[in-house]
Amino acid sequence: MQIGIDQLAFYTPKTYLDLVDLAHTRNQEPDKYRIGIGQSQQAVIPVTQDAVTLAANAAVKIVNTTNRDQIAMVLFGTESGIDNSKSAAVYLQRLLHLPGNIRTIELKQACYGATAGVQFAHDYVRLHPDKQVLVIGADIARYGLNTPGEVTQGGGAVAMTISAEPRLLNLDNETAFKSEDIMDFWRPLYRTEALVDGRFSENVYIDFFKAVWQDYQQQTGRAIADFTAFAFHLPFTKMGLKALRAILPEADETQQKQLMANFEASRVYNRQVGNLYTGSLYLSLRSLFDNATLKPGQRIGLFSYGSGAEGEFFSGTIGDQFDTQASRQWFTDFFGSRQQLTMAQYERVFSQKLPDHDVLLDLSHDDARFVLSGIKHDQRQYVDRGN
Ligand code: CAA
Secondary structure (H helix, E strand, C coil): CCEEEEEEEEECCCEEEEHHHHHHHCCCCHHHHHHHHCCCEEECCCCCCCHHHHHHHHHCCCCCCCCHHHEEEEEEECCCCCCCCCCHHHHHHHHCCCCCCCEEEEECECECHHHHHHHHHHHHHHHCCCCEEEEEEEEEECCCCCCHHHHHCEEEEEEEEEEECCCCEEEEEEEEEEECCCCCEECCCCCCCCEECHHHHHHHHHHHHHHHHHHHHHHHCCCHHHCCEEEECCCCHHHHHHHHHHHHHHCCHHHHHHHHHHHHHHCHHHHHHECCHHHHHHHHHHHHHHHCCCCCCCEEEEEEEECCCEEEEEEEEECCCCCCHHHHHHHHHHHHCCEECCHHHHHHHHHCCCCCCCEECCCCCCCCCEEEEEEECCEEEEEECCC
């Protein structure tokens, strides 16, 4: 029996910042951002969206009458949690009208949370092949105005269903992971922006990638020649390029060209959205699916990295019913209908924060189906405009 990713959907708001504007305002060379960092644009998330609404807007595309009653768990990976006690998944259960006899859990280990969800789901479906697990990666990446990390901000959500006989990706059973207490990136409870040791975090990412890649090869006997493409966690797309370059000499010249071309396909969407922490690897996988020429049976390698730190290398083969037409169309329409913000507008939206008292938010600038309309009695108020 094959188990893996059956559906993979994405959502981010339409408002974005062009990074050439950011470069000019911050007195940087635009090519530092476009080439040195590998980003062109970043999603700007309004105060009327949070991890829950981003997730609901992504998940509503893949949860419907055909699979709703099969969903046995919601595993919600996020590092932008809205409550220290209650999981974001339980809000999602209500917004999506999911059944009552399910588990609703939030998972946290920086950008690795959604991968924990995928792996736990894989194990669960093996025991319960008639069930599906909804896995979410939803975040808002914030470093602060005028910080080195500013160019690597962004946000959004991916939603995946993990099932038996999946259409998109059959996950292999073998996987290599590594964990170590490291202070490369963190966000204390009292902060809305992350703290990061930038260059150190890049080095730890590469060290973890090399370690788990080695471990995976030893476990499986597979080598780089067994892979058609790699998808990486992309906090900024140059990071994935650095990781790929670290192992590229293991491939012959023809394969190096193929891996580089597929890497370009895997960063098309991330380059325009920015970092979305837990969802980033899976947006890159979606980008690879939609922009490369792939065939059923081909093997993809995936590297997940969450600062602090946890890394995992795992793999899968393209499913027999692999079809990307609808997704490609959605992204074309989405990128064609986005609204570019000026620097002043971006700084205003970025600086808007939820107060710690009751508030009614102005929803007129947010066209999403699920929105945060305010706070009442210390409870976030969510609205589904689709009903
Ligand atoms: N043309 C082309 N390239 C240029 C250039 C130009 N005109 N000017 C500079 N560059 C290049 C530099 O040579 C450098 O390239 P290399 O990395 O290959 O050496 C690159 O642009 C970036 O330049 P700097 O290192 O000077 O950039 P910086 O000091 O401003 O910071 C950063 C870059 C460390 C990534 C910073 O943006 C940051 O801290 N980001 C957040 C942390 C992060 O994303 N870390 C990634 C690993 S952690 C993780 O993955 C988890 C997560 O999601 C956070």
